[in-house]
Amino acid sequence: MEQPIFDVIVVGGGPAGLSECIRLLDSGLNVAVVSDVFGGCMGMMGDHPLQSYCNELEIEGAPIALRQFMEKPCISPTGAEYASYIRDNFAALPLTRVQQRVITVTQAQGVFEVSVEADSACMPLRGKQLILATGIRPKAPPFDAPAARWLNCFELYQLVAQGQARQFHDQDVVIFGSGNSAFQLALLLAPFARNICILVKAYLGLYPQETDDRFALRSLSQRTLEMIAKTSSTAVRGPLNSAGLGRANIWLHAYSAIRQSGDQVVLQLPASLNSHPLLRASCRNALEAGRLVTSSTGDDYELHLDASAPHQCLVSAIGVTAQLPATQWSGLVNQQTGFTRHHQGRSPIAGLYFAGAASGYASINTMVPAAAGVSAAAPEPQGQLSWA
Ligand SMILES: Cc1cc2nc3c(=O)[nH]c(=O)nc-3n(C[C@H](O)[C@H](O)[C@H](O)COP(=O)(O)OP(=O)(O)OC[C@H]3O[C@@H](n4cnc5c(N)ncnc54)[C@H](O)[C@@H]3O)c2cc1C
Numbered sequence: 576m577e578q579p580i581f582d583v584i585v586v587g588g589g590p591a592g593l594s595e596c597i598r599l600l601d602s603g604l605n606v607a608v609v610s611d612v613f614g615g616c617m618g619m620m621g622d623h624p625l626q627s628y629c630n631e632l633e634i635e636g637a638p639i640a641l642r643q644f645m646e647k648p649c650i651s652p653t654g655a656e657y658a659s660y661i662r663d664n665f666a667a668l669p670l671t672r673v674q675q676r677v678i679t680v681t682q683a684q685g686v687f688e689v690s691v692e693a694d695s696a697c698m699p700l701r702g703k704q705l706i707l708a709t710g711i712r713p714k715a716p717p718f719d720a721p722a723a724r725w726l727n728c729f730e731l732y733q734l735v736a737q738g739q740a741r742q743f744h745d746q747d748v749v750i751f752g753s754g755n756s757a758f759q760l761a762l763l764l765a766p767f768a769r770n771i772c773i774l775v776k777a778y779l780g781l782y783p784q785e786t787d788d789r790f791a792l793r794s795l796s797q798r799t800l801e802m803i804a805k806t807s808s809t810a811v812r813g814p815l816n817s818a819g820l821g822r823a824n825i826w827l828h829a830y831s832a833i834r835q836s837g838d839q840v841v842l843q844l845p846a847s848l849n850s851h852p853l854l855r856a857s858c859r860n861a862l863e864a865g866r867l868v869t870s871s872t873g874d875d876y877e878l879h880l881d882a883s884a885p886h887q888c889l890v891s892a893i894g895v896t897a898q899l900p901a902t903q904w905s906g907l908v909n910q911q912t913g914f915t916r917h918h919q920g921r922s923p924i925a926g927l928y929f930a931g932a933a934s935g936y937a938s939i940n941t942m943v944p945a946a947a948g949v950s951a952a953a954p955e956p957q958g959q960l961s962w963a
Contacts, residue, residue, distance in 0.1 A: 619729060
């Protein structure tokens with residue numbers, strides 16, 4: 576039997592894919608959506624609350640409201656609640672839904688072919704236009720060492736959501752990263768670990784960076800900051816203080832360079848990068864506790880890390896990059912930003928669009944829909960692969 580040709584195929588069953596499907600269906604197009612998992616990556620937070628507030632997470636035009644999925648009246652849903660919201664809304668839409676992982680995307684005679692996992696009986700899906708809303712994956716760790724035990728932030732979120740955080744009991748956890756993931760993971764491990772050291776490369780400014788249109792460091796990350804302050808101060812006592820409560824000490828240092836010889840790693844912590852009172856106190860106290868040494872000039876600090884040390888886990892939370900299936904085109908990802916090359920969702924390939932986190936949108940409420948440019952008409956030629 577002849578395979579149908581869809582007006583548009585959307586790959587990705589997360590919030591961006593859902594938003595695109597709603598818009599396409601509103602324009603009367605014949606749509607198929609393919610995803611290995613429906614719900615999106617925020618499901619990895621499990622029963623932990625998301626940083627965004629409910630009103631920032633609603634998908635415009637979704638048939639079922641987010642509040643229907645929230646067990647309690649809270650300002651933010653949990654990761655699991657939000658994934659259910661996305662999944663059930665997909666199920667409520669009049670489109671063709673295929674739960675498979677897409678392996679390759681090709682194009683022949685102006686038609687896109689989307690091939691799913693080899694052991695599936697599914698024929699390739701065919702569409703006149705294609706939207707890739709396949710999200711993000713963690714970047715590689717900042718260094719490799721023969722005996723280092725690295726977890727990336729996605730793996731760690733999943734372990735915590737599966738109730739396995741106890742394996743960090745009495746461990747030293749070293750987290751590389753300066754975003755929400757680094758601060759949030761520190762908080763999630765604080766009831767178990769012995770020491771948690773957050774190593775930031777760039778100092779982003781620590782206090783609530785709320786802006787009108789997107790979340791930044793919010794309450795969960797602020798609790799981590801509170802714990803860092805209390806780890807470095809014997810004068811302050813309180814419910815978040817580590818002293819005597821079985822909670823980890825949390826340290827925060829900014830580094831400028833990494834030197835490495837096998838498993839022996841030295842991080843340079845210049846005083847100038849650590850001049851904020853919170854970082855300054857954290858360095859000073861870590862020095863007193865024997866966790867840091869002063870550099871040969873005496874002005875700066877150094878952290879000597881043995882990557883083979885037992886009872887230690889290294890966590891990489893240094894950012895994310897676009898995740899795409901294999902395609903016949905090279906250069907779809909901008910190597911500098913790590914995200915797809917697009918202009919208002921249009922890729923350099925006629926009829927191919929990118930949406931959501933893969934395009935570099937860091938939060939739901941800042942995403943610009945790709946489907947605004949998609950219509951039933953044949954796609955116009957887009958020119959060369961030259962967009963930034
Ligand atoms: C732990 C965590 C917490 C976050 N918290 C927030 C928050 O509070 N607020 C906020 O606005 N943003 C948050 N974000 C950012 C978040 O990633 C995005 O806002 C949102 O999930 C992006 O939606 P998306 O649909 O583009 O990507 P995703 O949610 O990642 O969805 C992509 C979908 O595509 C599927 N997929 C990928 N590759 C393939 C393939 N080859 N074949 C088939 N299917 C595929 C995946 O299974 C997934 O379902 C968070 C991110 C993480 C990692």
